[in-house]
Amino acid sequence: MCGIAGIISTKPFDPGHLVRMSEQMKHRGPDDEGYCLFPPAGEPVFLRGDRTIPELGALPHHSSFQQRNDILSGIAHRRLSILDLTETGHQPMTDPDTGCVIVLNGEIYNYLEIKQELETKGHTFRSRSDTEVILHAYREWGAGCVNRFLGMWAFCLADPRENRILLSRDRFGIKPLYYYPEDDALYFASEAKSIVAVARTIRLDEDNVFRYMANGSLSNPDETLIRGLREVPEGSTLFINTRTLGRQVGNYYTFREHIVPEPDTGEDSHIIRFRELLDDSVKIHLRSDVPVGSCLSGGLDSSAIVAFAASRPEVSHFATFTARYDQPAIDESRFAGMVVARYPRIEDHYTTPSAEGFWKDWEKLIWHQDFPFHSTSMYAQWEVMKLAGGHRIKVLLDGQGSDEILGGYDTFVGQYLYDFLKKGKLGRLYRESSKLRINRKVYVYD
Numbered sequence: 001m002c003g004i005a006g007i008i009s010t011k012p013f014d015p016g017h018l019v020r021m022s023e024q025m026k027h028r029g030p031d032d033e034g035y036c037l038f039p040p041a042g043e044p045v046f047l048r049g050d051r052t053i054p055e056l057g058a059l060p061h062h063s064s065f066q067q068r069n070d071i072l073s074g075i076a077h078r079r080l081s082i083l084d085l086t087e088t089g090h091q092p093m094t095d096p097d098t099g100c101v102i103v104l105n106g107e108i109y110n111y112l113e114i115k116q117e118l119e120t121k122g123h124t125f126r127s128r129s130d131t132e133v134i135l136h137a138y139r140e141w142g143a144g145c146v147n148r149f150l151g152m153w154a155f156c157l158a159d160p161r162e163n164r165i166l167l168s169r170d171r172f173g174i175k176p177l178y179y180y181p182e183d184d185a186l187y188f189a190s191e192a193k194s195i196v197a198v199a200r201t202i203r204l205d206e207d208n209v210f211r212y213m214a215n216g217s218l219s220n221p222d223e224t225l226i227r228g229l230r231e232v233p234e235g236s237t238l239f240i241n242t243r244t245l246g247r248q249v250g251n252y253y254t255f256r257e258h259i260v261p262e263p264d265t266g267e268d269s270h271i272i273r274f275r276e277l278l279d280d281s282v283k284i285h286l287r288s289d290v291p292v293g294s295c296l297s298g299g300l301d302s303s304a305i306v307a308f309a310a311s312r313p314e315v316s317h318f319a320t321f322t323a324r325y326d327q328p329a330i331d332e333s334r335f336a337g338m339v340v341a342r343y344p345r346i347e348d349h350y351t352t353p354s355a356e357g358f359w360k361d362w363e364k365l366i367w368h369q370d371f372p373f374h375s376t377s378m379y380a381q382w383e384v385m386k387l388a389g390g391h392r393i394k395v396l397l398d399g400q401g402s403d404e405i406l407g408g409y410d411t412f413v414g415q416y417l418y419d420f421l422k423k424g425k426l427g428r429l430y431r432e433s434s435k436l437r438i439n440r441k442v443y444v445y446d
Contacts, residue, residue, distance in 0.1 A: 089128070
């Protein structure tokens with residue numbers, strides 16, 4: 001992951017506030033740091049952080065610009081380098097032909113295909129990064145370019161020609177992106193704590209706190225527990241006028257509108273099609289200039305992802321990370337072990353979350369999460385990510401929601417069998433039921 005942040009103001013602000021926002025999320029991007037400041041007239045000013053980059057040696061360090069008093073807007077980037085590890089992948093990145101500037105958190109997985117199409121239209125590229133592809137796609141197709149992207153992203157694109165800034169979030173809101181308007185400024189960032197660090201009027205939304213405590217969720221998913229602090233909606237782009245701070249949300253994707261029923265060609269055909277789609281998804285997610293691994297819980301979702309990844313011919317070895325427990329009733333590492341045993345390319349690693357470890361890290365865990373969470377399973381995930389970081393794996397493929405698609409919970413077995421009964425397929429109902437046995441109150445198919 002990377003981190004992005006910015007301030008858009010109608011009057012000059014202290015650029016040191018932008019540095020402070022960036023510092024709050026330096027954990028998101030340990031590899032590089034960059035800034036772009038927009039004065040009311042003249043060219044944008046690009047600045048670097050603490051790291052010395054030879055090709056950018058002429059750029060001033062941020063300590064030399066914190067006293068400027070003519071800055072109306074600024075954006076910051078903390079980079080976790082995944083694609084194009086060289087200096088040409090540094091952000092903020094600009095398009096010299098349009099003057100547009102971008103910072104990106106995420107990855108556009110089909111950037112190579114888009115890049116090839118743009119090259120046929122006369123575009124030339126200076127880097128091997130997906131960030132530059134977004135800039136060129138915007139030049140070619142405007143804000144609608146997001147409809148061509150396959151990936152997970154939150155990006156800020158400043159377009160000085162139109163006096164506007166675009167804040168775009170991927171179709172399912174995988175990457176976080178918060179914004180907070182005040183009378184004369186608007187702040188945005190990948191994490192709420194970056195905004196809280198500098199905004200002047202932050203206070204809790206007591207109504208939302210009550211709703212969350214009572215229901216475990218909010219009635220409006222774009223709202224937060226802080227009054228006025230919102231998330232850019234999933235599948236949307238927030239357009240901000242840099243002169244007036246006027247803003248408008250443009251929705252480019254709604255899940256229901258993109259459901260296309262396929263003809264019923266038989267169960268076997270659907271299984272083959274699903275397998276092809278999953279294999280293609282894993283293949284394109286493996287695009288990276290650093291090693292890729294996966295969380296492996298032993299469930300159907302992560303097991304399927306690991307199986308497809310470890311089977312690909314271009315993958316020489318594949319690291320997996322699993323949480324295991326001393327109590328057999330809750331330990332699923334044996335299922336992860338079954339996957340590992342089947343694929344010799346897997347290099348498996350394990351961690352054992354403990355109550356002692358939780359109490360040791362819980363304040364840090366809460367700080368990183370920004371907002372309350374429902375379950376201590378978050379701590380298990382924390383330990384798995386810590387294990388992966390210790391092995392220098394920056395990219396992890398993970399299954400979230402896949403168990404629902406694959407019927408990976410025992411509660412789905414009854415629905416699966418009931419569907420045959422409802423359709424009058426009694427023979428199929430009998431055959432599937434006969435495969436089922438009860439093992440320690442868990443449904444298992446032989």
